[in-house]
Amino acid sequence: MPRLSPPSLIHKTLLLIFAAIVFGPLAALFTGLFKALAAGNFSLLSLALPTGRRLVLLANSLSLAFLVAVSAMLIGVLVALYLWRFKSGVGRYLRWLIILLVSLPPYIHALSWMSVLGRLKIMPAEGFWVSWWVELMAYLPLAVGLSLFGLDAVEPVLIEAGRLARPDIETLKKIILPLAFPAISACAGLLFLLSLMDFSIPSLFSINVYALEIFAEYSATNDPIRALLLGAPLLALAVIVIMFVQRSIRSAALTISRPAGREPAFLIFPEWLNWLQKSALMIIIIQILVPLISLIASAGSLKSVAQSALQAKNEITFSFWLSITAGLLCLAPACAMAEELTDRGTGNYWWFLVVLALVIPGSLVGAGLILLPVGVWLPVIAYLSRFLPLAALVILAKLRRTDPLLVEASRVHQPDNFSGWWRVRLPLLGPGLWAAGCLVFIFSLGELAATIMVTPPGYNTLAVRIYNYLHYGASAQVAGLCLVMAAIFLGTGALMLLIFSSGGRLIKLGAR
């Protein structure tokens, strides 16, 4: 695959910036650790080995993450199998809606379920199983989206060849699922790590998990090195999981070659599977409806929502500017990294680092950044550090959909390197860049784990304000703020999907 890169020096500089931003916080933490060890402070190392209470916490976190990943994947694959057969009509809109819901941060789901359980009073709104259920609801859209992505990547002709020989259920078992396995296993690994690293939902439902310990340790001691050592078991687990799923993620990201305009075959499954799919679909419908209805019901009138938004005007404005800046600044380094990932040589090393960077705990990013003198824009660096890898993968997806011949034609006919890059290659990547920018904007707006540690005194982001309020329960005020946030997420997400799926036609129309 030809590289869409600008001149080499710029490309290398951008790669360097990418690495510095993404791994800078960890590098700062490790430098601090080595300094402490050089000063003879070896007793610190005992923090890296979980014992006693911390071992129990780690076991709690592992079992919760495992249960969340397995259950989300089971339901996600069933829902994806159902929606995969409908690329038009209601199924198409449902597919879009589910993908949009990926952007809703976990604590908004937490608020919705808190409110529902509080009203129903059928069970206490706390504990392991409630935490599991809410995490399942929060990660289900991602499980469905990535499973759909895996199923979509299976060439229809391979399915048809199977259908000619065997019943559809066997074609599913022996051809479709094995071919979609890279995406499905990558998603399972990713969900496991996301759940393992998240402390927002368990903490809101009174469950102590290991990720919260890192944040708590930092809050108690103000020592980032102690936070790093406490986070070491999570980092080690992330490296192990990534070593297993990295190949799958790479394979899934590089095999997006669905021929345009071909619907997948309408497979006929046995009744028991249809029943399971419909049950899973019911769960996803609950997943969609509960946050929407619960937030609207809790927020009260439109006037009270507006009042909540007005009260949080400073936080909204501050979050908005930080997130937009992150969304814009991510583009160039992410673009360079996406191009690098297609390289058969150096790409191998970058793949491991990019995937690892996706799951570095937010609290460790925050702890590392505190060691760097950046000031009021520190949250922007935190957002970039956390979401640049995601932006690179989105741009890579677009890069894989671009016909290499178009790039080769521009290389032959371009008057100079710059005009070829500016007039042909950049517009071809346009929708991918747009989607990456929007995604970083959305995720930055909802980011909590690092933001809560790096926000400078006198400032606050919307996410932190909501999280702080949530500890006092699901009030109308916090519901109003969540509703505002959800509206921004869903609106931006819809715009992003519209432009990405239009293949950039909307951007071109706008330019005319």
Add this chain to the structure above:
Amino acid sequence: MIRVKNTSKSFGKVLAVDAVTFEIKEPGVSAIMGPSGCGKTTLLRLFAGLEVPDEGEIYFGEDLVSSKKGCLAPHLRNMGFVFQVPALWPHMTVAENILFSLSGVSTEEKKERLQLLLEKLDLAGLERRFPDEISGGQARRVALARSVIAKPKCLLMDEPLTNVDMDLKKRLLDFIKNEVAASTPYLIYVTHDIEEAKSISQNILFMDSGKIR
């Protein structure tokens, strides 16, 4: 006998097959010829049950197998299909790809049929390789072997020799004429090459703009 009665199929606003009616009464090889985009592939896909007709009916013998009300599942039609591309499953070896369509047969019989086909198609020794470990020409031959191993009643071939070099094309054409045609009651061969069509069959149907002329 294969009977197609007033069958139509469109994709959005494009009418790919337009009220086609014809019969293949006697077993043997039939060729369908026509320019690119005339609906040949769609017609084959309708035969195979991979598409549901918007109108009309398709019969194999006296059995109605396709109509807009419903279709017999593809695997129940006892058909083989050679696609324009090899379409080999990348996670299965050459042997697994070929044997996939064979069921209800003893292991001995499976081995025997596999060896015979591998030898006839110069694929011996490749059975444990994966599709990405064989050449494009070998992949074509594996696809051909996969489509005939179950001895289908009807074999559909959709431009199977497109983008194949002259030498391999000649060898495969000979194999299809001498071996496949002799053992398959109905063989429907789609091509846009008149010489290829003439060399494989005397019964040539011409298709243009979705209609059989």
